[in-house]
Amino acid sequence: MAQGKRVFISYKRDRQPDEPLAHQIFERLKQSHDVFIDTEMRVGEKWAERIRAEIGRCQYLIVLLSADAIQSQMVIEEVRIAEAVRRETQSDFPAVLPVRVAYTQGLPYELGGMLNQIQYALWQSDADTASLLTQLEQVIAGHQTLPQPPDSTPQPPPADIPFPSANPRAPLEAPEGTMASTSPFYVERLCDRIARDEQAQKAYTLTIKGPRQMGKSSLLGHVMGTAIERGGQVAFLDFQSFGQVALDDANLFYPQFCFLIEDALDLPSRSEEFMKVPLAAPAKCTRFMERHVLPACGDSGLLLAIDEADLLLQSPWRSDFFGMLRAWHGLRSTSPQKWGRLRLAMVISTEPALLIDSLIQSPFNVGRTIDVEDFTLAEVRAANMAHGSPLGETELVKLHQLVGGQPYLCRKALYLMCQRRYSFTALEAEADSEGGPFGDHLRAHLIRLGRRPEVRAALYAALSTGKCPEEMRLRLMAAGLIIERNGKVEARCPLYRHYFMRVLRG
DSSP states (O other), X not given: OOOSOEEEEEOOTTOTTHHHXXXXXXXXXXXXXXXXXXXXXXXXXXXXXXHHHXXXXXSEXXXXXXXXXXXXXXXXXXXXXXXXXXXXXXXXXXXXXXXXXXXXXXXOHHHHHHHTTSOOEEEOSGGGHHHHHHHHHHHHTTSOXXXXXXXXXXXXXXXXXXXXXXXXXXXXXOSSSOOOTTOTTOOOOHHHHHHHHXXXXXXXXXXXXXXXXXXXXXXHHHHHHHHHHTTOEEEEEEGGGGOHHHHHOHHHHHHHHHHHHHHHTTOOOOHHHHHTSSSOHHHHHHHHIIIIIXXXXXXXXXXXXXXXGGGGTTSTTHHHHHHHHHHHHHHHHHSHHHHTTEEEEEXXXXXXXXXXXXXXXXXXXXXXEEEOOOOOHHHHHHHHHHTTOOSOHHHHHHHHHHHTTOHHHHHHHHHHHHTTSOOHHHHHHTTTSTTSTTXXXXXXXXXXXXXXXXXXHHHXXXXXXXXXXXXXXXXXXXXXXXXXXXXXXXXXXXHHHHHHHHHHOO
């Protein structure tokens, strides 16, 4: 193997021009460097552990960002692992080298948060390949950086994308990411009705909870839309945008938290002034809200909406922060004139239960908790109609059974069939294949499981025997991988059972 730097290539498999370009980069760089690409793995090798290990040891991660790749859960997970390694090792490596592959629009929110500030190379066609390879060689050798992006604020993606034969209500929307409250593809569920009923009260506290890709953030968007329709003001904070440095340091987090609230409301900035008083950070924030923010909102009131709140679950001061929110909830009763206008809504993903050392059932155990659940058959039918009915009734029932009504997987299937990339027969046949329609979703789950071998082992035991230790049962149920039925645990859906029994058996 050539001596040199250690390089990992992340790309969307089975896509043009992503895969050919990835292999051209591999062939060029392997002449001087130790380069990993997933096709180098041996048959039977535990690929999830291998990928984590290779990213952990690499010095550079080259990520190819095409219109397909930016929606790939595996690509996102690989970039996320690299960021976690840098944080854990407190080093600059692995350094991420983004290459935009015939794509100059905005990145999805999570990828954008990790990559928007990093200089990137742009590949538009085969004519750019030679110069791209030279750029990458020089960067890895330490002789230059990637070119400065032409615009540090990428433009949003176009509203429409080409499609299908079915007759959807509107231009198709990719199933990844948050749906706008006005989206014609949004399917109202029981959780929407519960949230709307709660919002009929003058003040309310909502915790929207569930695994990833269940539509929690989209539901939060509907809650915010309802608040605005009723004349209230909204301050929306996404903890994912805070940056890991602020999330790790209370001295940075609380001032940023206060500043972003007043910034969202276009208030004169006084957060720095309130942060100077000799009080504990939660008391400073409470004083800031009581004396500055709430009076400015008047009788219309304020909805404080927090997305990705679970990012604080591993912080040593999480109890202080969530305790502060619980105290604000209580102040509405003890000090209604000052606090009676405050409404709270927060999104919690249960999937961190796979990762944190201390399993926390609920970091915010007041008010109304709304568990976002799978689509019923009627709701899958509504989603099918919104997509122009690419499925007949028999196929629709089969899809609901296969994925258990998991909202993202249902939308993904409908989206792919509308684009004529799969017939239902092909989708059903390839459903549990890593190269199939749900491959990114399944592989990302496996990568996350790889971080905690004991949880991985517990999942296999649960699927094999119907039993697993109590704490692991709670973790796996919280992550949305298993359910409990008739006193036994089982896979949440046949798709998960088929896939995880196969890949975990070894």
